[in-house]
Amino acid sequence: MIKVDSEHILEMLANEYPDAKCELSYKTPFELLVATILSAQCTDVRVNIITGDLFKEYNEPDDFAYMKQEKLEELIRSCGFYKNKAKSIIGASQMIIESFAGNVPDKMEELLKLPGVGRKTANVILSNAFSRPAIAVDTHVFRVSRRIGLASGNTPDEVERELMDAIPISMWSLAHHLLIFHGRRRCTARKPQCEGCCISRYCKYYTKGGNRVE
Numbered sequence: 001m002i003k004v005d006s007e008h009i010l011e012m013l014a015n016e017y018p019d020a021k022c023e024l025s026y027k028t029p030f031e032l033l034v035a036t037i038l039s040a041q042c043t044d045v046r047v048n049i050i051t052g053d054l055f056k057e058y059n060e061p062d063d064f065a066y067m068k069q070e071k072l073e074e075l076i077r078s079c080g081f082y083k084n085k086a087k088s089i090i091g092a093s094q095m096i097i098e099s100f101a102g103n104v105p106d107k108m109e110e111l112l113k114l115p116g117v118g119r120k121t122a123n124v125i126l127s128n129a130f131s132r133p134a135i136a137v138d139t140h141v142f143r144v145s146r147r148i149g150l151a152s153g154n155t156p157d158e159v160e161r162e163l164m165d166a167i168p169i170s171m172w173s174l175a176h177h178l179l180i181f182h183g184r185r186r187c188t189a190r191k192p193q194c195e196g197c198c199i200s201r202y203c204k205y206y207t208k209g210g211n212r213v214e
C-alpha cells in the first residue's frame with residue numbers, strides 16, 4: 001500500500017464524485033431533521049418519496065407535535081420502523097416547541113436531547129443545515145473508512161474521532177459525503193468493486209488482497 005495522507009485520498013474521491021452532497025430532499029433544518037430520522041434503515045430515495053408528499057402538508061414542528069401517532073405512522077409506513085420513527089418525530093417536535101422556541105437547535109449537546117437523535121443524525125443536521133464542520137458516521141462511512149485504512153475503530157464514535165484527527169476540519173463535511181457516495185456506488189457492503197477504484201493503490205483492503213475489513 002502506498003502511504004498517502006487523507007487529504008489526497010479525499011481529493012481523488014472528489015474528482016470521482018464532483019456532485020457529492022446530501023441526497024435527502026429538504027428545504028429547512030426541521031425538514032432535514034424529519035428526513036434524517038426517517039432515513040434510518042431506509043434508502044434516501046424511499047425517504048424522498050415519502051417526504052415529497054408529507055412536506056406538502058406537514059413541515060413545521062407545530063404540524064407534528066399535536067398529531068396522533070397513528071396518523072403519522074400511516075403517512076410514513078413505507079419507510080420501515082415507522083412506529084419508532086413516528087414517536088421520535090412527534091417527541092422531537094414537542095421538545096423543539098417547548099425547549100427551543102420552535103427552532104431546531106444548532107448545537108450538538110442540544111440536538112442530542114431530541115428524541116430519536118443520536119450523534120450521526122446530529123452531525124448530519126449540523127453539517128448540512130448549519131454548515132458546521134462535522135463528520136456523521138453512518139454505515140457507509142464506517143465501512144469505507146475502515147476498509148481504506150483511514151480509521152480502525154470498532155464503533156461509530158471511535159471512527160468519528162479517528163476521522164476528525166486524520167482529516168483537515170475544512171474537509172469534514174465533504175469527507176462524509178464522499179465516503180457515502182463511494183460506499184453506495186463502488187465500495188458496497190456486499191462486494192466492493194475494487195478493479196477500477198480510483199484509490200485502490202492507497203486502500204488497505206485492496207492492497208492486503210481483499211482481506212475483509214468490515
Ligand code: SF4
Nearest residue numbers: 187192194197203206
Ligand atoms: S479498493 Fe475496493 S475496498 Fe478499497 S476503497 Fe476501492 S472499492 Fe473500496
